[in-house]
Every structure is written in C-alpha cells, then in structure tokens.
Amino acid sequence: MSPRLRKYLRRHARSYVIGFLLGTASAVLLMLGPLVLRLAVDAIAAGAALSSLLRYAAVLVALNLAVWILRYYWRMHILGVSRVIEYEIRNDYFAHLQRLHVGFFQHTRTGDLMTRAVSDLSTVQRFIGPGIMHFTSTLVLTAIAAGFMLAIDLTLTLYILVVLPLVSLTFIVLGPLIHRQYESVQEQFSVISAQAQENFSGIRVVKAFAQEPHETEAFAVLNREYIRRNLAVIKTDGALWPLMSFFLGLAAVVLLWQGGQAVIAGRITLGQFVQFIGYLGQLAWPMVALGWVVNLMQRGLASMKRLDEIFMQRPRIVDPAGAQALPAPRGEVEFRRVGFSYNGSQVLSGIDLHVPAGTTVAIVGPTGSGKSTLVNLIPRLFEPTEGSVLVDGVDVRRYRITDLRRCIGMVPQDTFMFSASLGENIAYGLEAPDAPRIQKAAEIARLAPDVADFPHGYDTVVGERGVTLSGGQKQRAAIARAVARDPSILILDDALSSVDTDTEEEILRQLRGVMATRTAIIISHRISTVRHADQIIVLDNGKIVQRGTHETLLAGGGLYADLYQKQLLEEELEATDLDAPVR
Template sequence: MKPLWRLNKYLYKYKGLLLLGVVFTIISNIFVIIPAQLVRIAIDYVVESFSLYRPLERGGLGEIARENFLDYVLVFGVLILIMALLRGFFLFLIRQTIIIMSRRVEYDLKNDIFEHYQELPLSFYRKNSTGDLMARISEDVSRVRMYLGPAIMYGLNLLILFPLVIFYMVSVNAELTLYSLLPLPILSVSIYFVNNLINERSERIQKSLSTLSTYVQEAFSGIRVLKAFVREEDSAREFAKASEEYKHKSIQLTKVNALFFPLIMALVGISTIITVYVGGIQVIEGEIGYGVIAEFILYVNILTWPVTSLGWVTSIVQRAAASQVRINEFLDEKNDLLSQDNLDQEIHGEIAVEDLTFIYPDSGIKALDQISFKIKAGETLGIIGTTGSGKSTIANLLMRMYDPNAGTIQIDGIDIKSYDISSIRRQIGFVPQDVFLFSDTIANNIAFGLDHPDRDLIEKAAKDADVYTNIIDFPKGFETMLGERGITLSGGQKQRVSIARAIAKEPKILILDDCLSAVDTKTENAILTALKRIMENRTSIIISHRVSSAKLADHIIVLDDGKIIERGNHETLMAQKGVYAELFEKQTQTSESLE
C-alpha cells in the first residue's frame, strides 16, 4: 500500500465526497439488514397465524382472521419493498460520491503527470519511449482509479456490512452464525486465486493485442512497400500467426472466467445447505423459529458479494500499487535544468560560447569538444559539418535543452543559466532538423509560438518562408487541416511551414538546424533570399551540411567529430582550400551534374 499513500493528498482534497460516501454506505447497509429481519418476523407470524387460523375457522372467525392475516402480510411486503427502494437510492448516492471522487482524482492525476512531463528535460525523452510515457498516463492511471473508485467503494462496504451483519447474526444465534459462515473464508481465498489467474492471463492478452495492433499499424503504414515487394501473402500469414496466438490466450482466459460464478454459487449453496441443516435441527429442538433459517439464508447471500469482492479488491489494490510505483518513478524524476537567477528580460542577441564540451548522458557519446565562437547581435553564423559532427548539439545547447558538461554559453554577456528558461526560449526561433507539424490547420501551425495569433503576421511569415503560394493553392488555404505529423504536405513544404512558424514569433535569435535539406536548390535559393531579409538585424545561426546554405553567413565554422577545424567567412575559407572548399566543390559539382 505504501506507493498508494501518495494519493492521500487527492483523497484529502475530495474528503467531502469520501465522507458522504461512507455515510451513504452505512445507511444503505442498514436498509440491507432490516428486510432480513422483516422476513424472519413475517415467516414467524405466518407460522403462528396458521396454527391459530384452524381453531378460529372452526369457531366461525376464519374470514376475519384471514383478512387480518393478509393485511399484516401486505404491510410486511410493502415495508420490504420500501427498504429495497431506499437501499437502491443510497447505492446511487454512493456511486455519485465515491465513483465521481475517483474520476476527479483521475482527472487531477493525469493533469499532474502531463504537467510534470512538460517540465522534464529533453534527456528524459531520449531515454524513455513514447509508448511507455503514454501507458503510464493512461493505463496505469486507469488502474489507480479502480483502486480509488470500486476498490474503496467495495472495501468500505465490506468493512461496514460485515461487522454489522455478524453482530445481528450473533445476537440472534451464535452457533448458527458460526456454521453458516464456514464456507465464506474458503470462498474469499478461492476468488483471490482465481482473480490472480484472470489478471495474469488478461496481461498476456493485452501484450498479445498490443503486438497484433503494432503489426497491423506497420502493415498499413508500409502498404506501399508491401505491395512493391509483393509481400501481401507473407504479411497475411504473419498476421494470422499473431491472431492465432491472441485467440489461444483469449480462450485460456475464458476457461478461467468460467470457474468464477460456478465457484461462488457452489460455496454459497454449501453455506445455505449447512444453514438449513443446522437450523432445521434447532427448529426441531424448539431453540429457534422457522423465520431465523430464512433470515440467516438472506444474511449469507448478503455477505456473499462483499466476501467475494475481498479477493477482487485485493487484486485491484495490488495492480494499482504496481501502477502507482511506475507513475511515481516518473513523478520523482527531477528537472536538472534550473534557472539560477530567473532573469526575464529582452535580449539583443550577442552570443559567446567558450570551451563548450558536451557528452550525451544516455549514450556517453562526446558530441562537442572545447568549442568556442562569438556572434555579435544581428550577425549570422554558419555551422557546417558532416552527420554526427555535433551541429545539432550546438542548437540544443543554445536552446538550453541540455546543460554542457564544461564551458559556458553567454547571451548579451550573461550566462544562459541565469535566464528564465521560458523567457529565453520565447526569444529564440528554432527550426529543427526533424520537422514536426501538429494535426491542425496550417494557420494554427504557423501561429503555434504566438500568444495572440495575428493573420497578417501569419501570412507575412508564410511569404518570407516562400510557402505562401503553396498554401493558397489548397482549396481551404490557411485553414487546410494537416494530417498526422503534417502528412498532407510534401517534405519541402513541411520544412518551409516550420520556418514560417519560427519567424512568425519575430525572434531575437533564429536557429535553422539543417532545415533546407528536403528542398531543391532553386527553392533553397528562394528561401535563403527571403531569409536574408529576415536575418537583417537579427542574430542567426544556420546549421547545415550543405555549404550553399551557409555561404551568406558573416562567420562560418566547420565542425568535424565535435571540434572546430576551420573558421572564417566564405571567401577566406575558399582561399584556405581546406575541408570547406572541398565540400563546396563537391556539392557544386553534384548539383551541376543533377541539373
């Protein structure tokens, strides 16, 4: 239970609903016990009345006695009906309090987890899969809700009903109470083991279903490749194999489920037989009346579900505790990217990087080794290098997605760690290498970084990114809905929309991380010409493996294996006839041969 203690703050928050649920549970259980007592009184009354009816009938008073007898029976029937209706009403109130409380806690818990996810650094997402993150905020939270709702509700019912019923049973007949309850512990233990089997096999089914769903998703996503390589039959065969495994596990679960109700009915039947047998002997000996047997049979049936639920509730609590452990693991993750002084001020854009070294914590790869460079406000820096040279790492460090292992980054002469993280990121326009667009309209995607979207600003940004013409060619223009990850657009269009999104927020620093890799040379030149206007009086960093993207920069650094091997402007680097000049010549020849 220890992992679940963390939920106590939510229970305290909704203590009013919980306390009302307890009160309603007590009242509803009172209306369960009273009908059993009424049945005992009614049966004893019927038996006694029947023994008196014959002499009265012979004395000519049979009709009057019969009418009085039926009136009393009717009263008992109406009272039992009223008790049942009142119990139903309070059961409704219990669900309106405890179950609603559990739903509210589920809502709060999901929001807290999601909010915590948002605060965690990029390194957290590199070491955890998206599927695992989603499972903890959905499936694990749902299991915890089962503890907060049904488990608490049935647990409370058991804690209140069991002593209440036992007290009444003992007060009527202690010996009969002992005999009639003998099978119930066996029932509870049996249900516990059956439930564990059900849960274990349900877990296997979930894994099998997940595998099946993943296979189908991949098959549909890669349908072009399947058809191109004529692998439809193989794909169908593999699906049939996965489907067969799912069927087999489902049948195994069905077999265990088939044990559940027969087991309950068998043990309840045994308890009823014992009650009738022992009670019958006591009736013959004149110790109790007929009504007591009926009352005890009702009590046994009343206790059946609470005792049955004990095993089920225990299983729910175990699963909830396991899920809460997984949730707590992520909630206990700390964000080590903290602002030292929480400076929230407008920046000019001067950047100074000194002896910057960075090793990725998850892989141990040394991405940067003592990098140093300076950019004055309004200047443009080009960063050139092959794949894996550390270009994107510089962008991540400037955005403070990570903190360096050694060295410093200063903006306007102030250490980047002193700035409020949100404040500094708001003033940086970032176009990542892997473009991500949301399943929303093109206009909303471009306005994503704006607190107050402005249509003129959105259209201007689209024109500057050379994507305006493409957008207005769509039937719905800027209101065109994009598919998942922007699938509606071509690779080049997605990158240009991403550029428009970055420049729409009118940043002080603009970072383009190899964002022109999916466009042709003509489009690249058109975007660069537009960007040249945008980059005036704005600090810009163009990261690319294509020399043509960075040749307009005021300063260029060439990276190789995390180190700067050349630096200067386009003309000086060409004159050096080093790596930069070699890359330029190779790429120029390649583009000419393609043309």
C-alpha cells in the same frame, strides 16, 4: 499503497467520508429487510390477519426505496470522486511529461507512455472507485449481518462464518497469480501499442519499401503473445468463479442442514430461519466482492506503480533557484569551452565560439559532426557536460527557461507539423493568433504562393505530422512558424534541404531582411546557403577545425574548400545529365 495515490485520496477525503456514511446507512436499512421478513413469517405461523401482512409489505417497500436513494448518492460520491481523481492524475501525468527533458523521449516509446495514460489509469480508477466502494460496503454489511446472526443463534452463525470466508479466500489465494499475470499483460499491451504507433507514424516508409507483409507478421507475433498472456489470466479466472460458486452452495447446504435441525429442535423459529437465509443471500455478493476488490487492488497498485515509474523521472533541465528574467534580449550568443557527451560518447569538445548580436553565423561539416547538438544547447534542449553557453553574457542555465526559449525561433532538422490548420501551425508559439503576422511570415518563407492553391487557404488542415504537405512545404511552414515569433535569435537547422535551389535563393533573399536585425545561426550542407554569412564555422568530429568567411575559407583550403569543390562537381554532373540527349 503509492504515496502519490494517497495524496489524491487525502485531497478528496471528504467525499469518501460522505460516501462511507451513506453506504453505512444503506447497509443498516438493507439488513432490516430480513428482520421484517422474519416478523412476517412468524406472524403467518401465528395466523396473522391480511392487514398485518400488508403493513410488513409496505415496510419492505419503504426500506428498499430508502436503500435505493441512499445507494444512488453513495455511488455518486465514491464513483464521482474516483473520476475526478482520474482526471487530476491524467492532467498531472501529461504536465509532468511536458516538463521532462528531450532525452527522456529519445529512449522511451510513445506507445508505452500512451498505454500508461489510458489503460493503467483506467485500472487505477476502478480500484479507487468500485474497489474502495465495495470494500467498505463489504466490511459494513458483514459486521451488521454478523451481529444480527449472532443475536439469533451463535452455533449456526459460527458454521456459516466458517464457510463464507472461503469465497473471499479463493480470490485472495489466486490474487497474487492474477496480479503477476495482469502485469505481464499490461507490459505486452504497451509493446503492441508502441509497435502500432510507430508503424502508423512511418506508414509512408512501410509502403515505399513494400514491407506491409513483414509489419503485419511482426504485429501478429506480438499480438499472439498478448493473447497467450491473456489466456493465462482467463484460465485463472475460469477456476476462480466456479470455485466461489461451490463455496456459496456449500454455505447454503450447511445452513439448510444446521438451520433445519435448529427449527426442528425448537431452538429458532421458522421466521428466524428465513431471516438467516436472507442474511446469507445478502452476504453472498459482499464475500465475492471482497475477493474481487483484492484483485482490483492488486491490479490498481500494479498500474499505479507503472505510472509512478514515469512520475519518478526527474526533469534534468529546470529553472534554477532565483532564475533571471530575459525581458529584452539582444541575441548575443557565446560558447565557452563547451563539451557534450551522450551515453559515454563524446559529441562536442572544446567549442569556443562568439556570435555577436545581429550577425549571421553558419555551421557546416560532415554528417555526425555535432552541428545540431551544438545549436540545441542554446535553448537548453540539452545541457553541456562541460563549459557553458551564454546569451547576452549570462549563462543560459541562469535564465528562466520560458523566457530563454521565447526569444528563440528554431527550425529543427526533423520538421514537425501538428494535426491542425496551416495557420494554427504557423501561429504555434504566438500568444494569440495574428492573421497579418501569419501571412507575413508565410511570404518570407515563400509559402504564400502555395497557400493560394490550398482549398481553404490558411485554414486547410495539414493532417497528422503534416502528411498533406510536401517536404519542402513543411520546411517552409516551419520557417514561417519560427519567423512569426519575431525572435531575437533565429536558428535554422538544415531548414532548406527539401527545397530546390531557386526556391532556396528566394527564401534566403527574404530572410536576409529578417536576419539583418537579429542573430541568426544557420546549419546547412549546401555551401550556397551559407556563403553570405558573417562567419562560417566548420565542425568535424565535434571540434571546430576552421572558421572565417566564405572567401577566406576557400583561400585557406581544408575541409570547407573540399566540401565546396565536391558540391561544385555534383552540380556539374547534374547539369551534364540534364543536357545529355535522351536515347
């Protein structure tokens, strides 16, 4: 069993012990029922009065009522605590995922993580709830029934105890096959979930490229494989249950054959024969349940193993021992001989860069030159493989992560909106919603005029991933979210690529007032966005190839001047196209 699962079980051992005691008490009372029947039948054979039979009937009613009450609380304890453990595991699973590094999510499919959190965890709950409940009940019932049966007739008991275990053995023999088949089904279900989640997230792209038939067929292929694997499980189950019914029928035949002979020979009374039949009936379900529990255990352990695979992933970016607080950051940033490699490929190399507090630095360069990777090292979304990144003269790896990231406002290249109201998205990261602060941030990001046209203003729900917003509106909302935090370090990663040049100029004019009192790092492909920066860094192939102001870089030629000339040419061509007469 998984050590992690054992930890949860030990934590709630008291509830399991109480449930076990209640189950044992109900089992004892349940096994008294056939004894009362035996006494009643023997009394009938001896010519008992009606009043005696009524007393036996009353005892049976009382026993069954007591069993019902005990079993109610027995199930409440065992099944209730299994739901509590399920709740704790789900919370721990989600919290663990929150602690994992960004790189983990880049190579793990979201649908697979969701399947483990829902389907696999549900299977674990069935094992630690109904599984454990019926396993302990089966052991207790079998032990008590065997004691009563042995007290009646040793030979008849041995005959029955030879046949009945075949019911459980059927499940145990076929269990490993079911276990392997179920693991295969769960793996395929993860693939299907991931495919569906990816498709729904990218539905705009699917429709834009008219790929609905292709996506439908691709999903159908995965679904057919899922059905094929499920049918394999059904075939095994199809053989399982009839075979168990056969062995239960065989036990009844053996009891009729041997028990009838014992009654005829006078070795046991008719009442004892009826008592034996009662025990056989009460042992039928426990024998089935034992095999079923073995199957639940195998499925539950397989699912817990899949959950443990995620729990065993260690966060690569954590607080060091004795981590420093960052109470009043100035915003000074420095890169010292920084290098970064990913999957064996060198992305950054030998980066030396000093950004004084309160200054604006722009980073430009061709696509894939490492610009986004460089700024992602500041909040420790990734760790440098060489050198160090410093904030206020201290290596960022020595700060508490929460303190470090709290002083940074970041607009990532891939803008993400939560399925909540616009105001809640802008306030994301604030300790408490602050309407004036939200509105001020929206004004700076030039989002306020658009909000005035929204049906519910800042309370308008933007939909999953901000589907109701345009690309430019999402970028401006992300800028407002970063500005609302009032960060010491503001990072804009190509944050104005989806807005037109006029809106860009208005946003930059508003941002200059914000950036005047804080450190700003701007990544952009547009020279117009970065020309007023205090320092411009030009990256190419992961290295700094130029640095300086807009004027000095233009005067010096090189890659920056080439980029500038290309953009001027593109603007001239666009202007020419607009001025050309329509034919």
